[in-house]
Amino acid sequence: MSQWVWSGLRWGIRTTRYPVRRDEAPGVTPGFPVARPLEAPLARADPYEVARLVERCPTGALLQREDRIDVDPRRCVHCFRCARDEAQPMPWSLSYEWAAATALRRAAPPPGGRDASASDAAAARLGRPFSHSVHIRVVDAGDCGACLHEVKQLSNPYYNLHRLGFFFTPTPRQADILLVVGAGADQMRTALEKTFAAIPTPRTVIAVGACALSGGVFGSSFASSAGVGSIVPVDIEVPGNPPPPLAILHALLVATGRAQPADWAAHSIRREVLTSAGGDASRRESMTPDEAP
Amino acid sequence: MERTPLAAPLPEDLSACIELRGHLGGLTHEIECHEDSLKALCVWITQTLGYAFAGLVVEQETRWSLRYLFQSTELPSRWIHVLVRGPLEQTRYPSVTEVIHVADWHEREAEDLFGLVFEGHPRLGDFVLHDDAWQEGLAPMRREFDPANAPRVRTPNPDWRPQRIVHAPGAFGMPIGPVYSGICESAHFLLETVGEDVIRALPRFFYKYRAVEKIAEGRQAEDALLLAERINGLTAFAHGLAFAQTLETIAEIEIPPRAAKLRVFLAELERLRHHTGAIAEICESTALGVAASQAAMLEEELLRISGRLTGHRYLFGLAASGGLTRDLGDAELAAVIAPARSILRQLEALERRLVRTSSFLDRLEEVGIVTQAEARAYDLVGPIARASGLARDLRRIHPYSGYGEYDFDVPCESEGDGYARLRVLFAEARQSMRLMAQALERLPAGPVRAPKPTQHARAAGAALGWTEAPLGAALHWVRIDERGAIVRYRIIPPSFVNWHAFHLAAEAFAFQDFPIILASFGLSVSENDR
Numbered sequence: 001m002s003q004w005v006w007s008g009l010r011w012g013i014r015t016t017r018y019p020v021r022r023d024e025a026p027g028v029t030p031g032f033p034v035a036r037p038l039e040a041p042l043a044r045a046d047p048y049e050v051a052r053l054v055e056r057c058p059t060g061a062l063l064q065r066e067d068r069i070d071v072d073p074r075r076c077v078h079c080f081r082c083a084r085d086e087a088q089p090m091p092w093s094l095s096y097e098w099a100a101a102t103a104l105r106r107a108a109p110p111p112g113g114r115d116a117s118a119s120d121a122a123a124a125r126l127g128r129p130f131s132h133s134v135h136i137r138v139v140d141a142g143d144c145g146a147c148l149h150e151v152k153q154l155s156n157p158y159y160n161l162h163r164l165g166f167f168f169t170p171t172p173r174q175a176d177i178l179l180v181v182g183a184g185a186d187q188m189r190t191a192l193e194k195t196f197a198a199i200p201t202p203r204t205v206i207a208v209g210a211c212a213l214s215g216g217v218f219g220s221s222f223a224s225s226a227g228v229g230s231i232v233p234v235d236i237e238v239p240g241n242p243p244p245p246l247a248i249l250h251a252l253l254v255a256t257g258r259a260q261p262a263d264w265a266a267h268s269i270r271r272e273v274l275t276s277a278g279g280d281a282s283r284r285e286s287m288t289p290d291e292a293p
Numbered sequence: 294m295e296r297t298p299l300a301a302p303l304p305e306d307l308s309a310c311i312e313l314r315g316h317l318g319g320l321t322h323e324i325e326c327h328e329d330s331l332k333a334l335c336v337w338i339t340q341t342l343g344y345a346f347a348g349l350v351v352e353q354e355t356r357w358s359l360r361y362l363f364q365s366t367e368l369p370s371r372w373i374h375v376l377v378r379g380p381l382e383q384t385r386y387p388s389v390t391e392v393i394h395v396a397d398w399h400e401r402e403a404e405d406l407f408g409l410v411f412e413g414h415p416r417l418g419d420f421v422l423h424d425d426a427w428q429e430g431l432a433p434m435r436r437e438f439d440p441a442n443a444p445r446v447r448t449p450n451p452d453w454r455p456q457r458i459v460h461a462p463g464a465f466g467m468p469i470g471p472v473y474s475g476i477c478e479s480a481h482f483l484l485e486t487v488g489e490d491v492i493r494a495l496p497r498f499f500y501k502y503r504a505v506e507k508i509a510e511g512r513q514a515e516d517a518l519l520l521a522e523r524i525n526g527l528t529a530f531a532h533g534l535a536f537a538q539t540l541e542t543i544a545e546i547e548i549p550p551r552a553a554k555l556r557v558f559l560a561e562l563e564r565l566r567h568h569t570g571a572i573a574e575i576c577e578s579t580a581l582g583v584a585a586s587q588a589a590m591l592e593e594e595l596l597r598i599s600g601r602l603t604g605h606r607y608l609f610g611l612a613a614s615g616g617l618t619r620d621l622g623d624a625e626l627a628a629v630i631a632p633a634r635s636i637l638r639q640l641e642a643l644e645r646r647l648v649r650t651s652s653f654l655d656r657l658e659e660v661g662i663v664t665q666a667e668a669r670a671y672d673l674v675g676p677i678a679r680a681s682g683l684a685r686d687l688r689r690i691h692p693y694s695g696y697g698e699y700d701f702d703v704p705c706e707s708e709g710d711g712y713a714r715l716r717v718l719f720a721e722a723r724q725s726m727r728l729m730a731q732a733l734e735r736l737p738a739g740p741v742r743a744p745k746p747t748q749h750a751r752a753a754g755a756a757l758g759w760t761e762a763p764l765g766a767a768l769h770w771v772r773i774d775e776r777g778a779i780v781r782y783r784i785i786p787p788s789f790v791n792w793h794a795f796h797l798a799a800e801a802f803a804f805q806d807f808p809i810i811l812a813s814f815g816l817s818v819s820e821n822d823r
Contacts, residue, residue, distance in 0.1 A: 003646050004583040014590060027597030030605045058516045079519060080610040084619055139472050140479045142501040145819045146526025146607050149570070152476050153596075156573075156589035168475050185822075186447040187423055187500045188479055191471045194451065217519045222433065222440035223447075223504035242526065244606065 015160045018246055019253055029244045030078045032098070033061075033090040037068045053088050056081045059210070059217060062090070073098060073239035073264060074213040098239050099206075099251035101261040105235040126204055130176055131256050132165035137175035137199065141192050141228050142185030142218075147209035147242040151179065159245045166252050172198035177255055179248075180232065183211040183218045184225035196232045204255045207234040208248055210241040236261070320691075321372040321757075328377050328387055331361075335389050338363050338373055345672045345685070347372075348785035349399035350770045351407050353436050356380055359403075361389070361396075362757065362768070362785075370691045372757065388414035395672040398793050408432030421499045425450035433507055440507075459485040459492050467804070471500045474808070478818035484799070484807065491807065494799035496792060501822040509782040514540050514614065514771070517779045521769065522609050524784060525820035527570070530563045531762035532769070532786075532820070533612030538693060539758035539771040540614035548694075552616030552741040556694045558626065558732040559617075560760065561725040563608055565633065566595040567763035568676075568718045568725070569640060571815040575715055576647070578812035579656045587643055591636050598629055616742035626733055637726045644719045657711035661798035661810035664709055671794040674787045675765020677814060680717045681709035687761040699731050711813035755781070762787055764817060786820035 016023045038050065054062045054069060061075035062082060069090070082090040126134065140148055154161040155168070169175050172195045180192065196205070207228050210216040215226030225231060238251045253259035326334050338344050344363040352358040361375040377386065388411035390397045400411040401420040408430060411417065418424065422431065426449040432438060457466050470481035481497040505524060509517040521536035522529040534556060541548060548556075573588035600606040602625055611617055647653055663673070668681035678685050686703040688696040704720030706713035755772035765787030772781040791814065798810050 003649065004581075007587070007642075007646060008583040011587060011590070025597060027600030027602075027606065030600065030609075058519055077519065078605055078609055080604055080618065083604075137472075138476045140477070140501070140818075142503050142822075143478070143819060144523040144526035144529075145478065145817055146523075146529070146609075148476060148478060149527055150606075153589070153593060156593055157586050158590060158593045170474055172472075182501065183503055185501045185503050187426055187449055187502055188471065189447070190449040190451050191479065191500065193448075195472050217516075217523055218503050218505070218508060221504050221508045222443045223502055223507075241609070242607070 014157055015163065016158060016246070018249065019164075019259060023246055028246055029094055029096040030240070031092050031094040032073055032076055032078075032239075033071050033082050034093045035068055035070045036091055049088060053082060053085060053090070056085060059214070059219075072214075074237065075210060075216075076239065077210050077216050077241040096244055096246040097250045097259070098243060098247045098262050099254045099259075100237050100239075100264050101254065102229075102234055102237055104233055105204075108235075126176055126202055126256055130202075131258060133167075134165060134177060134252070134256055135167050135169040135175045136177045136179050136252070137169055137172045137195060138179045138181070139188075139192055139195050141180055141182035141188045141212070141231070142224055143182035143209070143211065147181040147211070150242045150245050151181065151208065151248055153245045154248060159249060161249060161252070164249070164253070172196075173200070175199045176203060177252070178203060178205045178232065179208060180205065180212055180228045180234075181208045181242075182228070183215050184228040184231050186223050186225070189225075189231055192228065192231050204235045205232050206236045206238065206251050206255060208238045208240075208243060208251070210239055213237050213239060216241055320370050321374060323374045323376060325376040325378065328379065331375070331377055331387055332389055332392055334375060335361065336392050338375070339393060342373075343367075344371075344373060346393045346395045347672070347766070348768055348770075348783075349396060349403060350781075350783045350785075351403045351409065351434075352772065352781050353381070353407065353434075357383065357386075357409070359386060359409075360770075362770075365690065366685055368690060372691075384408060385410045385412055387412055390414050394670050395790065395793065398789065406432060406434035408435060419497075421502055423449055423453075423497075423499065425453040433504060455481070455483040455495065455497065457483075457485060458495070459487070461487055463487050464492075469807075470497075480818045482799075482807075484804065486804065489803050491800055491802060491804060494796045494807075496795060498792065498818065499822045501819060503823065505823040506782050506784060509779045512779055514773055514777050514779060517771075517782060518612065518614070521784070522612065524786060524823060525762075525764075525788070525817045526607055526609075527567055527817065528563060528762045528764060528767075528820075530559050530608040530612055531760045532767055532784075534560060534694070535758040535760040535762075535767045535769040536771065537612045537614045537758070538760070539756045539769050540773070542756035542758065543754040543771070543773060544614070544752055546615050546743050548616045548743055549740050550695075550737045551620075551739045552743075553695045554732045554736050555617055555621060555626075555741060556612075557696065557699065558729050559603070559608055559611060560694070561728040561732070562595070562599060562602075562629070562633070564763045565637070565722050565725040565729070566592060566599065568722045569595060569636070571718055571763075571812075572640070572643075572715065572722075574812045574815055575657070575711070575718075575809070576653075578809045579653055581647075581650070581653050584643060584647060584650075584653070587639070591639055591643075594632070594636055598632060602626070602629055613742060615745070616740070618742070620741045623736065626736070630730060630733065633726060633729065637722060640719065640722060647715075654712060656806070656809050657715060657813065659708075659710050660802055660806050661711045661714075661813055662709050663794060663798050665707065667794065667797050668709065671797070672790065673765075673794055674790050675762070676714060676717045676721060677791050677794075678765065679704060680706045680713040682707040685766070687759055687766050691759060693760065699728055701728050701731075711809060714813045714815075764788055764815070764820075765791060767820075784820075784823055786817070786823070788816040788818070788821040791816055792821050 059075040061072045063070040220226035347362040347364045350360040357379045359377040363373040365371040404417045405421040426447040464487045467484045471479040479500045483495045485493040522533040569592040576585035596606040665682040668683045684705045701724045753775040758769045768785040770783040
């Protein structure tokens with residue numbers, strides 16, 4: 001047995017410094033296209049080129065606006081078609097702090113308030129006691145396996161989510177966070193509802209991956225929902241197909257109030273979906289679009 | 294039409310009732326036969342010719358077309374397609390499950406999705422469409438099924454309970470799933486026992502049924518490829534490649550030599566990463582923490598290498614009809630070899646530590662056994678078949694992307710237990726590294742994508758594409774119309790074939806071995822459910 005002790009020690013510590021320091025290691029994120037203004041070389045005067053670029057997106061994640069092309073991260077599946085466009089490639093950002101709060105969460109009063117126990121929305125806020133001991137129940141509602149695998153990667157020493165006080169639990173009775181992956185297949189509906197109901201309040205629901213947010217490439221069909229939001233009330237959304245482990249880690253930190261959610265609205269994403277309902281957009285950390293080659 | 298001789302002459306009584314139609318794409322014999330002689334023909338193909346049943350593709354055209362796929366299990370490469378046709382009013386066909394055990398699940402699926410009845414099948418019903426969620430006789434894969442008119446939301450009955458089979462004094466059932474254990478894909482297993490040992494292990498799948506094959510219909514082939522990649526996100530490139538190959542066969546596209554080499558490189562990089570992850574799962578299931586962490590770290594390093602090289606950690610968005618969507622620089626490719634070699638060396642060191650750890654081996658050796666005879670009867674594929682002494686590998690027997698020119702071994706073990714499966718994973722990881730290095734030797738310059746066929750050259754048609762995915766043979770059948778839209782898409786993933794035999798490994802072993810057997814199978818639920 002001692003061989004394991006020695007080899008374990010010899011491998012040393014490889015854990016990321018995130019969230020204390022940004023993790024810049026290559027290959028930790030697939031990145032996202034960045035909204036771009038309609039200026040040279042993609043001028044407003046060339047509507048054909050703009051439409052052609054927007055239509056390359058298979059899931060409708062690119063949206064043509066009057067003065068820009070927007071990106072809806074909830075739909076992007078990293079097919080890279082827009083980034084690999086020969087004539088007009090979309091700029092690409094290798095960020096990963098993608099988790100955004102839904103309108104449901106933003107509407108919730110901060111924990112500890114007088115009316116905190118009254119509303120459903122308040123039940124979504126994990127208060128101070130949860131900041132360093134949170135248990136997570138993961139449910140697969142029709143995932144292709146990639147999102148689930150990235151969640152699993154959080155346990156490996158590179159990410160080691162235990163150091164931040166997060167633990168996966170097999171039983172929903174002990175869970176504080178319900179983490180859902182997958183598009184929301186109809187045949188998983190009851191299982192997902194039952195799991196959610198078994199989690200005591202306060203509880204937070206995190207939907208992970210483009211499929212869980214918008215149905216992804218599957219979209220809405222007769223056998224699955226376009227996202228799990230129609231089955232359980234989602235508080236935090238993590239876009240990506242799949243979101244890398246760091247993005248999921250960021251979502252967990254957001255859920256416990258230890259990181260600021262991404263402000264997609266500041267990057268002119270589909271406003272009706274992600275614009276703050278009464279929030280303080282100025283205080284939110286915005287995504288830094290460091291452009292990829 | 295030219296008649297290519299098969300390995301053995303057809304028996305007299307059969308040759309009268311069938312029509313042999315030579316080749317499709319050079320290597321395929323198509324035999325149309327009357328339903329009455331189907332069983333006898335299947336027996337002849339599997340037992341006299343020694344072919345393996347590979348799948349059943351049902352198509353609803355102006356008539357029903359039931360296409361039974363058989364593949365040669367040794368060189369020369371040959372496929373036999375047996376076609377049974379019938380008018381649309383006729384929904385009853387003979388079952389071949391009695392003579393070909395693998396056809397069992399294929400027929401059950403066709404019964405659920407097309408509303409066809411296979412006479413003589415021992416058990417039809419509740420399979421893809423769960424009886425507690427869907428009304429009887431919906432048959433969603435039929436042309437006349439209108440998704441818009443189907444009840445939009447199906448909520449399975451919360452009071453559903455699995456049906457017990459074992460009725461003995463003291464017998465009890467342990468239902469597991471669909472939400473169970475730590476982080477795992479949704480599936481249900483009913484373990485029945487009278488004490489320690491599992492007597493019956495009945496899986497119930499398709500909780501994750503997203504109707505991929507149905508929603509692909511009408512989509513442009515290029516967009517359906519995105520679905521193919523997401524059948525199993527962990528082996529996305531292999532599935533994307535199989536799909537792309539069907540389109541290339543239909544349109545008779547020749548891929549550039551550089552693309553063929555890069556495809557092999559990426560497919561093997563994916564296999565190496567997948568197997569490293571599978572090894573981590575097995576270590577995890579035996580609660581060997583340090584080993585699980587080390588394998589998981591190596592897997593993460595391979596994910597990062599993939600991400601840095603291609604942009605995506607799981608190689609999404611690379612496979613394309615005619616080659617690849619993007620080129621990879623020679624310097625970047627070469628820069629992968631050294632770290633990959635170092636990862637393989639660490640993996641080998643991990644293997645040496647594992648085989649010295651008796652507490653680990655005790656959990657794997659002689660646990661979850663699938664014998665060679667069972668593997669043959671269930672026509673298993675991939676590492677599981679090879680761990681049971683069945684040296685089946687499409688890269689060797691039905692080469693694609695130029696695999697025929699590479700020098701590699703097909704590792705094989707004979708015990709069929711968890712330890713044999715683990716050894717096969719390690720051995721295949723070594724072979725993948727060899728193949729990656731070979732693919733980069735004498736890598737030709739040039740384009741990585743064949744020029745798009747001109748509009749008028751776009752052909753309607755159907756073809757079978759295949760790859761040896763990390764989990765085993767992945768078969769994709771695609772029919773497209775002249776606009777390039779999907780008419781019929783049928784995926785026969787390796788997990789669908791191998792889950793069928795899972796009960797063999799789980800039965801007669803103790804309860805506490807179940808998670809280890811599950812991990813040593815390492816199958817995907819997603820690609821099974823589709």
